[in-house]
Amino acid sequence: xxxxxxxxxxxxxxxxxxxxxxxxxxxxxxxxxxxxxxxxxxxxxxxxxxxxxxxxxxxxxxxxxxxxxxxxxxxxxxxxxxxxxxxxxxxxxxxxxxxxxxxxxxxxxxxxxxxxxxxxxxxxxxxxxxxxxxxxxxxxxxxxxxxxxxxxxxxxxxxxxxxxxxxxxxxxxxxxxxxxxxxxxxxxxxxxxxxxxxxxxxxxxxxxxxxxxxxxxxxxxxxxxxxxxxxxxxxxxxxxxxxxxxxxxxxxxxxxxxxxxxxxxxxxxxxxxxxxxxxxxxxxxxxxxxxxxxxxxxxxxxxxxxxxxxxxxxxxxxxxxxxxxxxxxxxxxxxxxxxxxxxxxxxxxxxxxxxxxxxxxxxxxxxxxxxxxxxxxxxxxxxxxxxxxxxxxxxxxxxxxxxxxxxxxxxxxxxxxxxxxxxxxxxxxxxxxxxxxxxxxxxxxxxxxxxxxxxxxxxxxxxxxxx
Amino acid sequence: xxxxxxxxxxxxxxxxxxxxxxxxxxxxxxxxxxxxxxxxxxxxxxxxxxxxxxxxxxxxxxxxxxxxxxxxxxxxxxxxxxxxxxxxxxxxxxxxxxxxxxxxxxxxxxxxxxxxxxxxxxxxxxxxxxxxxxxxxxxxxxxxxxxxxxxxxxxxxxxxxxxxxxxxx
Numbered sequence: 001x002x003x004x005x006x007x008x009x010x011x012x013x014x015x016x017x018x019x020x021x022x023x024x025x026x027x028x029x030x031x032x033x034x035x036x037x038x039x040x041x042x043x044x045x046x047x048x049x050x051x052x053x054x055x056x057x058x059x060x061x062x063x064x065x066x067x068x069x070x071x072x073x074x075x076x077x078x079x080x081x082x083x084x085x086x087x088x089x090x091x092x093x094x095x096x097x098x099x100x101x102x103x104x105x106x107x108x109x110x111x112x113x114x115x116x117x118x119x120x121x122x123x124x125x126x127x128x129x130x131x132x133x134x135x136x137x138x139x140x141x142x143x144x145x146x147x148x149x150x151x152x153x154x155x156x157x158x159x160x161x162x163x164x165x166x167x168x169x170x171x172x173x174x175x176x177x178x179x180x181x182x183x184x185x186x187x188x189x190x191x192x193x194x195x196x197x198x199x200x201x202x203x204x205x206x207x208x209x210x211x212x213x214x215x216x217x218x219x220x221x222x223x224x225x226x227x228x229x230x231x232x233x234x235x236x237x238x239x240x241x242x243x244x245x246x247x248x249x250x251x252x253x254x255x256x257x258x259x260x261x262x263x264x265x266x267x268x269x270x271x272x273x274x275x276x277x278x279x280x281x282x283x284x285x286x287x288x289x290x291x292x293x294x295x296x297x298x299x300x301x302x303x304x305x306x307x308x309x310x311x312x313x314x315x316x317x318x319x320x321x322x323x324x325x326x327x328x329x330x331x332x333x334x335x336x337x338x339x340x341x342x343x344x345x346x347x348x349x350x351x352x353x354x355x356x357x358x359x360x361x362x363x364x365x366x367x368x369x370x371x372x373x374x375x376x377x378x379x380x381x382x383x384x385x386x387x388x389x390x391x392x393x394x395x396x397x398x399x400x401x402x403x404x405x406x407x408x409x410x411x412x413x414x415x416x417x418x419x420x421x422x423x424x425x426x427x428x429x430x431x432x433x434x435x436x437x438x439x440x441x442x443x444x445x446x447x448x449x450x451x452x453x454x455x456x457x458x459x460x461x462x463x464x465x466x467x
Numbered sequence: 468x469x470x471x472x473x474x475x476x477x478x479x480x481x482x483x484x485x486x487x488x489x490x491x492x493x494x495x496x497x498x499x500x501x502x503x504x505x506x507x508x509x510x511x512x513x514x515x516x517x518x519x520x521x522x523x524x525x526x527x528x529x530x531x532x533x534x535x536x537x538x539x540x541x542x543x544x545x546x547x548x549x550x551x552x553x554x555x556x557x558x559x560x561x562x563x564x565x566x567x568x569x570x571x572x573x574x575x576x577x578x579x580x581x582x583x584x585x586x587x588x589x590x591x592x593x594x595x596x597x598x599x600x601x602x603x604x605x606x607x608x609x610x611x612x613x614x615x616x617x618x619x620x621x622x623x624x625x626x627x628x629x630x631x632x633x634x635x636x
Contacts, residue, residue, distance in 0.1 A: 009527070010526040010527055010530075010560070010564075013526075013527045013530055013531075014526070014530050014556065014557075014560045017530050017531065017534050017556050018553055018556060018557070021534065021538075021549040021552045021553045021556070022549070022553065024548060024549050025547050025548070025549035025550070025553070025595075025599070025600075028547035028548065028549075029547060029600060042547075042548055045538065045542050045548055046542040046548075048539075048542065049493075049538075049539045049540075049541075049542025049543055050542060050543065052490060052493070052494075052539070053490075053493050053494050053497050053543060056490075056494045056498075057494060057497060057498050060498060061498075130501060131498075131501075132494075132497035132498055132500075132501055132543075133497055133500040133501045133507075134497070134500075134543045134544040134545070135493070135496035135497045135500045135506075135507065135511075135540070135543060136507065136510075136540070136543075136544060136551075137507050137508070138544070138546070138592070138596070138604070139543075139544035139545055139546055141543070141544055141545050142501070143497070143543075169545055170545070177545065179545055183545070184602060184603055185545065185602070204603070204605075205603045205604060205605030206605055267504045268502075268504075269501075
């Protein structure tokens with residue numbers, strides 16, 4: 001017996017070691033639905049391994065970061081000024097874009113409130129440096145330099161500005177393990193933006209994320225964006241995941257998998273954000289941003305435009321406006337869709353005569369019941385308010401807005417007021433659906449009817465809209 | 468013959484090297500894979516296991532060293548502990564047993580052994596992952612041969628560097 005053990009000592013030791021590890025492996029295998037967290041002894045071994053490896057990794061990473069910082073911040077500053085200018089321009093454009101989206105965001109929030117939909121807003125994120133990986137092809141795991149001491153917990157979403165990366169798995173004191181979306185054991189609820197097909201995203205054996213077990217659908221095209229659906233209770237809804245790469249049929253069965261090209265560069269991760277807090281209410285900072293967005297966009301437009309007065313506008317327009325809207329509220333720049341579209345403003349006359357619009361005195365200088373000194377008559381003011389009864393067929397009476405003058409020299413068309421006693425009913429004040437073609441010069445034919453310039457009635461202020 | 472060859476060819480190393488070399492291998496593997504994607508194909512802990520097994524030529528110690536390095540490598544993944552531990556235990560045992568019988572100082576032999584052990588480790592991993600744990604595991608011969616060849620080339624350099632740490636007798 002003694003000779004047996006001594007003879008097969010090596011093989012027996014190997015069998016004992018393998019058996020011990022197999023038993024240990026069997027105790028760690030979990031059934032579906034069980035918690036993903038490790039048991040105490042396993043967690044301890046992981047903590048030792050990660051602790052041993054992460055310390056030199058942190059040192060190396062910090063050294064490399066320092067050297068790179070010195071180079072980037074003090075040496076490699078070529079074209080920085082030009083780049084700064086370009087980025088400033090880009091920032092202005094984005095602010096304008098933000099202003100246009102702000103109203104949509106508010107509307108969306110109102111609708112979600114009406115529908116009782118619980119939106120998740122990101123309240124707080126923690127930035128972290130990626131200091132290492134698992135080092136194997138089979139495990140798509142990275143390590144970050146933030147842990148439980150920094151407020152990180154398990155199952156927190158990890159993102160970059162480009163898209164989602166994964167979720168935290170094992171969290172230690174100063175280090176955390178992040179399971180990437182490209183791993184076989186990962187899972188995320190996603191939705192395709194165009195086709196609105198929802199599915200579960202996980203990594204395949206080759207480390208590429210794919211949406212699994214979908215019914216074949218011819219609408220799925222390469223390049224379609226994929227975002228998180230929020231159905232997994234981990235990732236907030238609407239975060240970028242990637243784009244559809246291609247559709248592959250499963251070897252068995254009739255279902256297909258959709259390979260996704262991740263938006264975040266999972267192979268070159270340096271910094272990530274961990275979402276540590278979410279909520280159903282829009283954060284105050286975001287609300288303030290939305291409120292300020294339009295104001296900032298208005299300021300940017302004001303800086304870009306040479307002036308708020310359109311230099312191409314006829315002088316009469318300015319006079320008419322100032323007369324009719326002395327409060328200066330007619331600085332409308334955008335189209336007001338709530339009001340009927342007025343006919344276009346005729347351009348300024350090259351050779352003004354008595355029929356030219358510019359020959360009409362301002363409304364505040366006119367006296368009710370008195371003919372204008374000029375033989376001409378009723379002429380349209382730039383505000384869209386016909387001065388008197390013109391030829392209703394001409395359509396030239398209402399010319400409130402110069403199409404090429406978006407900078408605020410025109411007023412919104414005003415509602416027609418009741419005609420003064422003794423005057424001809426103002427037929428031109430009826431909204432004209434389609435104005436007839438205008439001659440190039442403003443040769444509005446004089447009406448044979450007695451001219452009754454309309455008194456300068458107080459006009460309702462045009463709804464002012466910021467740019 | 469085996470025992471005489473073992474006594475003649477076995478090398479010894481300072482105890483610090485036994486600790487630092489595996490740790491360095493694990494750390495470099497984790498760090499370099501972050502910056503160079505292709506480095507995930509190379510398995511530095513496996514190369515260290517093979518080197519000590521064929522140099523020491525003691526199957527028991529090679530089995531234990533392989534198990535320790537493998538479990539530490541498992542700790543860096545999210546897999547259950549023991550996947551790499553089992554595979555590296557087997558590799559360490561077989562490498563030490565072969566080291567008694569073949570000339571492990573020759574570069575060509577080292578390359579061939581490393582290629583064979585790289586494929587052997589992948590085969591054990593495939594068995595464990597696919598048939599024991601029920602996890603998907605892709606096996607593609609071309610990929611595995613490329614991986615093995617890359618490891619064999621790196622092994623030639625790494626083994627030469629580790630040879631410098633031998634204790635002078």
